[in-house]
Amino acid sequence: MTDQMLSGLRVVEGSAFVAAPSGGMHLALLGADVIRFDPIGGSIDFTRWPIAPSGTSIYWTALNKGKRSIQLDVRSDEGRELAQCIITAPGSDRGIFLTNFPARGWLSYDELAAKRADLIMVAITGSPDGATAVDYTVNAAVGYPLVTGPAAHTDPVNHVLPAWDVICGQQAALGILAAERYRNLHGAGQLVTLALSDVAMSTAANLGHVAEAEILGEQRPRLGNDLYGAFGRDFVTSDGERVIIIAISPKQWTSMLAATDTTEQVDALAAELSVDFGDEGERFEHRGRLFALIESWVGSHDLATVGAALESHRCCWGQYRDFLGMVSNDPRCSVANPMFQQVDQPGVGSVLSAGSPLRFAATGDVAVPPAPVLGAHTDEVLTELLGLSTSEIADLHDRGVVAGA
Amino acid sequence: MTDQMLSGLRVVEGSAFVAAPSGGMHLALLGADVIRFDPIGGSIDFTRWPIAPSGTSIYWTALNKGKRSIQLDVRSDEGRELAQCIITAPGSDRGIFLTNFPARGWLSYDELAAKRADLIMVAITGSPDGATAVDYTVNAAVGYPLVTGPAAHTDPVNHVLPAWDVICGQQAALGILAAERYRNLHGAGQLVTLALSDVAMSTAANLGHVAEAEILGEQRPRLGNDLYGAFGRDFVTSDGERVIIIAISPKQWTSMLAATDTTEQVDALAAELSVDFGDEGERFEHRGRLFALIESWVGSHDLATVGAALESHRCCWGQYRDFLGMVSNDPRCSVANPMFQQVDQPGVGSVLSAGSPLRFAATGDVAVPPAPVLGAHTDEVLTELLGLSTSEIADLHDRGVVAGA
Numbered sequence: 001m002t003d004q005m006l007s008g009l010r011v012v013e014g015s016a017f018v019a020a021p022s023g024g025m026h027l028a029l030l031g032a033d034v035i036r037f038d039p040i041g042g043s044i045d046f047t048r049w050p051i052a053p054s055g056t057s058i059y060w061t062a063l064n065k066g067k068r069s070i071q072l073d074v075r076s077d078e079g080r081e082l083a084q085c086i087i088t089a090p091g092s093d094r095g096i097f098l099t100n101f102p103a104r105g106w107l108s109y110d111e112l113a114a115k116r117a118d119l120i121m122v123a124i125t126g127s128p129d130g131a132t133a134v135d136y137t138v139n140a141a142v143g144y145p146l147v148t149g150p151a152a153h154t155d156p157v158n159h160v161l162p163a164w165d166v167i168c169g170q171q172a173a174l175g176i177l178a179a180e181r182y183r184n185l186h187g188a189g190q191l192v193t194l195a196l197s198d199v200a201m202s203t204a205a206n207l208g209h210v211a212e213a214e215i216l217g218e219q220r221p222r223l224g225n226d227l228y229g230a231f232g233r234d235f236v237t238s239d240g241e242r243v244i245i246i247a248i249s250p251k252q253w254t255s256m257l258a259a260t261d262t263t264e265q266v267d268a269l270a271a272e273l274s275v276d277f278g279d280e281g282e283r284f285e286h287r288g289r290l291f292a293l294i295e296s297w298v299g300s301h302d303l304a305t306v307g308a309a310l311e312s313h314r315c316c317w318g319q320y321r322d323f324l325g326m327v328s329n330d331p332r333c334s335v336a337n338p339m340f341q342q343v344d345q346p347g348v349g350s351v352l353s354a355g356s357p358l359r360f361a362a363t364g365d366v367a368v369p370p371a372p373v374l375g376a377h378t379d380e381v382l383t384e385l386l387g388l389s390t391s392e393i394a395d396l397h398d399r400g401v402v403a404g405a
Numbered sequence: 406m407t408d409q410m411l412s413g414l415r416v417v418e419g420s421a422f423v424a425a426p427s428g429g430m431h432l433a434l435l436g437a438d439v440i441r442f443d444p445i446g447g448s449i450d451f452t453r454w455p456i457a458p459s460g461t462s463i464y465w466t467a468l469n470k471g472k473r474s475i476q477l478d479v480r481s482d483e484g485r486e487l488a489q490c491i492i493t494a495p496g497s498d499r500g501i502f503l504t505n506f507p508a509r510g511w512l513s514y515d516e517l518a519a520k521r522a523d524l525i526m527v528a529i530t531g532s533p534d535g536a537t538a539v540d541y542t543v544n545a546a547v548g549y550p551l552v553t554g555p556a557a558h559t560d561p562v563n564h565v566l567p568a569w570d571v572i573c574g575q576q577a578a579l580g581i582l583a584a585e586r587y588r589n590l591h592g593a594g595q596l597v598t599l600a601l602s603d604v605a606m607s608t609a610a611n612l613g614h615v616a617e618a619e620i621l622g623e624q625r626p627r628l629g630n631d632l633y634g635a636f637g638r639d640f641v642t643s644d645g646e647r648v649i650i651i652a653i654s655p656k657q658w659t660s661m662l663a664a665t666d667t668t669e670q671v672d673a674l675a676a677e678l679s680v681d682f683g684d685e686g687e688r689f690e691h692r693g694r695l696f697a698l699i700e701s702w703v704g705s706h707d708l709a710t711v712g713a714a715l716e717s718h719r720c721c722w723g724q725y726r727d728f729l730g731m732v733s734n735d736p737r738c739s740v741a742n743p744m745f746q747q748v749d750q751p752g753v754g755s756v757l758s759a760g761s762p763l764r765f766a767a768t769g770d771v772a773v774p775p776a777p778v779l780g781a782h783t784d785e786v787l788t789e790l791l792g793l794s795t796s797e798i799a800d801l802h803d804r805g806v807v808a809g810a
Contacts (some may be wrong), residue, residue: 005583008590017653022611026576030583044654049634049686050617050625058613058620059634065611128742136637137723140649141735146727148565149554156639156647156725158630160553163568166608168762170575171431175763177582178410178435182767184589185413190767201738202759203571204728205745206427206470208463211756212455213732215463220455220728225563229454229464232541234561242561244545248422249449281454318542320561322551323609323625327618330546333606337533340610351616354607357573358580362587362595 004031005360011096011176012037012087013067014107016045018135018162019196020100020124021063022169027176028066029356031366035068035381037083039075040403042374056347061371065343065353070382071375071403078401080106082386088116089385095189096176100124109191118189120179122172128195135162135196142200143209151224168199226287230280231256233291234320235298237306242320245294245310248280252316259313260297266290327352341368376405409436410765416501416581417442417492418472419512421450423540423567424601425505425529426468427574432581433471434761436771440473440786442488444480445808447779461752466776470748470758475787476780476808483806485511487791493521494790500594501581505529514596523594525584527577533600540567540601547605548614556629573604631692635685636661638696639725640703642711647725650699650715653685657721664718665702671695732757746773781810 009032013024021036028034038046048059070086073079084106087097095116101107103123113119126133139145139159149157175192183189204210212218225234225244231253232246247253257263266277269289275282283290298306303319310317326333334340334352343353355368382388382402396402414437418429426441433439443451453464475491478484489511492502500521506512508528518524531538544550544564554562580597588594609615617623630639630649636658637651652658662668671682674694680687688695703711708724715722731738739745739757748758760773787793787807801807 005587009586018612025611026579047686048653049689050613050621050623051686052616052620058616062611062613062616127737128744132719132721133723134651134653134721136632136651137649137721140639140723140725141731141737143726143728143731144564144566145725149562150558150560153555155555156630157554157562158632158639158649159549159564159566159568160628160633161549161564161568161608162612163564163566163571166568166612167571167575170572170579171761171763174431174575174579174582175765177579177586178763179765179767181414181582181586182410182765186767188767190765192766193764194762195737197737198742198744198759198762201731201735201742202744202762203566204731205738205757205759206430206467207423207567207571208455208467209728210732210738210759211457211463211467211753213728214757215457215753216455217729218455223565225561227541227563228565234545234563244542244563246539246541248453248539281452281456284454314537316537316539316542318538318545320545320550321548323548323614323618324622326546326548326606326609327615330606332532332546332600332602333610333615337603337606339533339603339607348616348620352610352619354603354610354615356576357599357603357607358576358583359598360580360584360587360595361597362584362591362593 004363004366006030006032008093009033009096009180010035010091010094011098014083014097014099014101016043016100018063018165019168020098020172022166023172024067024098025063025065026170026173026356028369030358033068034066035070035086035377036064037070037072037086038374040071040073040400046374052348054347058348061345061348064371066369067372068377068381069372069374070378073401076401082401084112084115086381086385088112088119090116095119096180097121098172098176113189118183118187120176120183120189120192122175122179122192122194124168124172125193125195127197133197135165138164138197138200141197142204147220147222149222149224151222153222164196164200167203168194168196171199229284231283231287231290233287235295237298237303238300239302241303243298243303243306244318244320246316247283250278253277253283255313255315259309259315260294262293262297265293269293338365343368343370345370346373373405375403378402378404409768409771411435411437413498414438414585415440415496415499416503419488419502419504419506421448421505423468423570424573425503425577427571428577429472429503430468430470431574431578431761433774435763438473439471440475440491440782441469442475442477442491443779445476445478445805451779457753459752463753466750466753469776471774472777473782473786474777474779475783478806481806487806489517489520491786491790493517493524495521500524501585502526503577503581518594523588523592525581525588525594525597527580527584527597527599529573529577530598530600532602538602540570543569543602543605546602547609552625552627554627554629556627558627569601569605572608573599573601576604634689636688636692636695640700642703642708643705644707646708648703648708648711649723649725651721652688655683658682658688660718660720664714664720665699667698667702670698674698743770748773748775750775751778778810780808783807783809
């Protein structure tokens, strides 16, 4: 295993749900050896919906691809001791622990660092003070539900994509590589903490929402599907299909006008309003008038015609599709795209599975691995990392301290 | 500068908008030296909304904190040559280029690698084939707009958070650290490509939506604010405030029943329906009946009472707030949280600004830097990276090849 980008990197993961598992998975998909330990029978995310006909969780298998899996009785002292020894196993490429479990007691940094001083531990919490928070409660706190959705709607609109969990997982993976780089240079491990609410609130700040509130004293209004600050919205074609058209850059703007045959009308409107639509802010301020022109053109042509015109002018547009439509009709979501491969996933069957979206020229296309069967690597990990003998491992099984697949 | 996590790492960035700039910024916030070059006068994102009263873009400044800025006439051969020399400047900690510009011509990997063989270049595109796509068009393609929003709504609901751009930026930062790790081990640079649509489609696959479509042949219905597969939704208090309550884990479930005094009613309902609500899937399937019980309790108590009850039982809940409310009332979004600091941002004023959500014990709290004034580091970078003399730099200014602040 020296043929992948992160070959040689080893991470032990004690995790559940999305944030930590997805962070570990992104490292595994780049070739890191990620060992997830779970209580015997699986953690609380092991049967999370959606579920395949066999009862296997599609959710769990999709979020844990490429890892090794061990089952331990984490309620027993002996199981906890084994987990600690696996986390802190010696070796310069080891000693990295990713977790979203409470980092106290047997999983506290202090207790683990006593076993391995240069341990890197990335601990994900809900809030910075350690209070519980999940993607959905953080999302409520951060302002987006009240500006998402139809303009006339007054209730919050929750996101379906657990964006904060996904971003948090990415940050965790980034934190591991940054801390490993630091350890390679300076020899020191450390505790790295990452709060889900910090992920969300820093993102809102980075996108200007905090300054907008603080400096301008303004709450951005609910805009429905209108793009803020430039030109963009969804439009319905004459055959009832829906497209999004975006014009942020000057080129996107002039291309769109050419494609939709509205250059003259828009010029006349600019003269009428005495504005320069070369300024994206003006496009946004007068979007109602502009939308009407584009709406009229899109609404009088079918999708094929609209698409062909927009494509021929290299416009920035797209068709709305549901998940079934994406899987059935978008070649980017098919094996025509090397990122996607049909993977034989135990318990689920052959399923279109995604590797890392990062494509490294040095390693080329890599195979997308399935998720492990729970406990499939218990014996292997105990042998390899802890040097236990066959009889020692058999004894652990007999006493219910560990379990295999 | 050896006091931060990524001190010594240098990245040159040719970028605009969110994905690449946020990726570079996350490295800069961890101490990397990130040098963004822009055309003289700024790139097409330089005046993007929201805008401060001075005319300075809150958007641009929020997404480019901690970087150095140089202005070059990238339309001239000489400006392009300078940019290439900066990208490929010698030094073992240099030679990393992050871009979402078209990676062709003078910015092609081949042309740059001819100047520095071990160059690492992370090139972000819209689609894997290089076709244009932005967050909003990718989002339309990937299925979420048709399952987000009120259950009775039939039109797509665009996200306001540009989640794909943000995740893409994270991936780009991860790709840089992974490729630098590889270069440190093997001496080889490489081209790393990353398509925005791949980021979105891999995320949808990792969250089970692709398998749900392919294996189950099912499109997940639009659920409004209901959490899929477990118990969760928003509820209105007697004083008209709105909270979200989530119960995924067994502990969250029993805590919520205790806090809302509904244990007996829920037990009776379980008996009536002959189901076990210890199974999160059953909670989801019968959510209508369960929601009615919680709705009744929340609706008959004010926010203070609801919050106190949920807190005392350590439930997983949160209050909905808008951006103004978050900034005004949530201590996690204030200087009480070390991630947030009041930063004097030129053109904007003192503004609450976020550092990295990753907190590294080895470096402790670090100062959150402002974004640069455009071109503030032009001379410094030309001297430091290219060794140009004062008179050579003056000549470049005189001929309009470069510009300062």
